[in-house]
Amino acid sequence: MKNLLSMEHLTIEEIHHILDLAQAFENGEASSLARTHHVANLFFEPSTRTKTSFEMAERKIGCTVIPFDAGFSSVTKGETMYDTVKTLEMIGLDAVVIRATEDEYYNELLSGINVAVINAGDGAGQHPSQSLLDLYTIKKEFGKFEGLNITIAGDISHSRVAKSNAVALQRLGANVHFLCPEEWAGSFEAHHSWDDLIEISDVIMLLRVQHERHKVNKSFSKESYHQEYGLTIEREQQMKESAIIMHPAPVNRDVEIASELVECERSRIFEQVRNGVYTRMAIIETILKERE
Amino acid sequence: MKNLLSMEHLTIEEIHHILDLAQAFENGEASSLARTHHVANLFFEPSTRTKTSFEMAERKIGCTVIPFDAGFSSVTKGETMYDTVKTLEMIGLDAVVIRATEDEYYNELLSGINVAVINAGDGAGQHPSQSLLDLYTIKKEFGKFEGLNITIAGDISHSRVAKSNAVALQRLGANVHFLCPEEWAGSFEAHHSWDDLIEISDVIMLLRVQHERHKVNKSFSKESYHQEYGLTIEREQQMKESAIIMHPAPVNRDVEIASELVECERSRIFEQVRNGVYTRMAIIETILKERE
C-alpha cells in the first residue's frame, strides 16, 4: 500500500489490515516506525475536522508535521498539482495528505512522484479515510460486515462519503440501502421513504445536507426534510435494539437528525471522531512503513 | 480551576496562585506536568499577539499544539461551538484556547464538555489572560495591589481588558479610576479630564482606540483624542516618580500615547508582552495539572 487514493484501490486484505492496526492503536500499541517522517496536510478545501484528525494522528505516530497554507499556495497562481507535490518531495516530505476540489486530482501524481499521497477528499469523488473510520466503527460494534443492513440517507449523489462507503461495504458483504429525495439519487437506486428501512437497519448512516453544494428549493424546507428524510425522535424508537446511528459530521441539528439524538445511547457520531484518529494513524503508519 | 472563563469566576486565591506560578516560571522553574498534553488555539477573531503568546506558553510547558484554522472551520458552515469543541475533545485534545466574537460563548460549553476551556476573549466580554498578565506586571512592580491608584483610559465601554481589569483590581484592593470621552463611558462612572488623575496615579493603563469597533466622528480626530485623552509627553512629566505606563497593545502611536513614550523608562508596554508568556504558562499549567 503505497498511497491511499480511493476505496476501490484497496484489497479486502488491506482494509482489514488497517482496521486491525487501528484497533491495536486504540488498545495502546505504539507506532513501530523506524524513523521520524515528515508529513504535510494540503487542504485546498476547508475541513478542520478531517485536517485536525490527521494532524493529531500524524503526531501520535511520531511524524513531524510541516505546515502548508493551501489558500496561499502557488496552486492559486496556476502551478500544477504535480509541480506542487514534486516540490514538497524535494523539500524532504515523506507523505502528503491532500483534499482538493478536483475529482481524482491524484491521477497526475501517479508517476514521477515518490512521496506518499493520502487522499482526504477529491471533489465529488471519494473520502477514503472517512470510509475506513466508518468501517472501523461498524467492525468494533458488530465484529463483522456480512449480512448487516446498512442504510445511507441523504444527499447521496453529492456525497464523497456515500460513494466510498457504498463500494466498500458491498465488497465486505453488507446489504447497503439508500434513502433520499428522488432528485438527489443520481445514479443510485434509492428508497424515498423510511418505511421499509427503519426497522431492518443495523446501521443508519446519515449524511450532511450540503447547503453549500445543493440548493434546497422553496418548496423544500429544513423542517420538511427533517420530517420526510431525517431521523426523527419517533423513527429512532422504531430502530432495532442493537442498531446504531452514524454521521460523518458536521451535523445540521434538526435537519438530518433530531438534536436530542446526537448524543443518544445508540449514536456513534462523536465515537466516530475518536475512531478517526486511530484509523488515520493506521493508514499513515501502514503507508510509511512500506516505504521505509 | 477547571477552566478560565472570566475574572469573576476566579477566587482571590486562584489569582494569587497564578501570579506566583508565573513568577516561578520567570525565575526559571520548569513545568511539573506529568505528561504531554494536547492543546489547540481556536481564534475566530484575529489576534496574532495573544495567539502567538499562547503558542509559545504551551510549548514552554511541553504541550503539543494541534493547529486549528478557525477561519476555515465548520463553525463557518453553521456548526455549533458545542459540536466543534466536543469534536476536538474526541480527537484527543486536553485543552482549547478560544477567542470568539460572541459574548460568553463559553456558556454552551459548561456541560457535556470534558476538555478545558481557556477564554482568550469573548466578544465585548472579557479577556482574562490579558487581565492576569496585567496583574502580574503590577504585582512585580509594586509587590501589592492595596491602595494603588490605577487609571484606565480609553474606549472603556468596548474594551474587554477594561472590564476584566476593573473587576479584578477592585477585588484586590486597588482604587480604579476611568478616563474617557463622555460618549465612551457606557455604564462606567468616568472622569473626562486628566486633571485629577495624572499626579495621583501609580499605574496608567491606556487602552487601544478601537477604530474597528468605534467610529471616531469628524469633529473628533486622532490628534484631538491625543491632546485631550492621550498620554502626551507633557502629561508623562507630571506622573509620580514611581508610576508606570501600561497598554495591552497593539498601540496606536501618537493617539493613546506619544510615540516617544512607548519605550520610555516607565513604560511597561513590551514588558507586559514578556510577562504574558509566563502568565499563560501558569494558567494552562494550573488547569492541566488539576485535570491530570
Added chain:
Amino acid sequence: MKNLLSMEHLTIEEIHHILDLAQAFENGEASSLARTHHVANLFFEPSTRTKTSFEMAERKIGCTVIPFDAGFSSVTKGETMYDTVKTLEMIGLDAVVIRATEDEYYNELLSGINVAVINAGDGAGQHPSQSLLDLYTIKKEFGKFEGLNITIAGDISHSRVAKSNAVALQRLGANVHFLCPEEWAGSFEAHHSWDDLIEISDVIMLLRVQHERHKVNKSFSKESYHQEYGLTIEREQQMKESAIIMHPAPVNRDVEIASELVECERSRIFEQVRNGVYTRMAIIETILKERE
C-alpha cells in the same frame, strides 16, 4: 552575520561560509547549535514554496517554530513592523523570517530589535535566501564561479531573484548576461535575443513571468513569449554539453520553458528546491550560532 537582509550586506567570505555549511548539511552533518531556538515565519505575501522550505530547514536544525498568521496580524490593523517584531522578541523568539510587500522593510528593524531578521523577500527588492541557494546549486555543479557565463532571462526589472543574483554573481567573478523584452529591462543592460547567448551560457536562469505584477498585452501572448524569450526544445539542443537550466519556480510551463524540459537531464529546477533546504539550514544556523 547577525541578520540576512540582502546580498550586498554579505561579504564574499560570508557567502562561501554559508555555501560550505550547506554542503556539510547535505553530507549529513548535524546542527551544532547549543540550545533549542524559537523561530517564526512572517509571510505577509503568499509563498508556500519559500515558507515550507524555511519550515523544514528550521526543524532540521532543531528549532521550535511558532506559527504566525500574517494575514490576521495586527499589521493589518496598522501596527508598525517594528512593534510587531519587538512584540515577538518579547514573546521569546530568537529569529524571524520575513516576507513583506514593502522594499527594505527591514530598515526600521535595524536598531532597537534584538531578534535576528532573515529577509525572505522584500517587495521588488531582494530575495537573498533564493540567491544563496542558486549560488549553492552553481557551486555544486561547477566548483567555481569565475569565468562562468550566466544568462538570466525574463522579467528582470520586477524580479527580486534577478537583482540578488546579478549582484552576487558578478562579485563572485561570473559574467552575467540578461535577456528580456525591451520594456522589461528596467535599468539593466539586456539582450533581446537568444542568438548571442544560447551557445555560450554555462547556466541559464529562467525567471517566472509574473502575470500578477506585469500585464502581458494583447500583442504579446504566452505563446509568443515562449517563442521569442522562452527556453524552447530547439534552444535547449543548442546549449553547451555541460550547461544547466535553473528556475526559481513556480514554473509557467510552456511559457518560460517548454514543459518537457522541466525535468530534463540538464534541468536543476527541482534540485534547486532540495538545495534550498540545506542553504536555509546554513543561513539560520550561522546567524543563531553567532547570537548564542
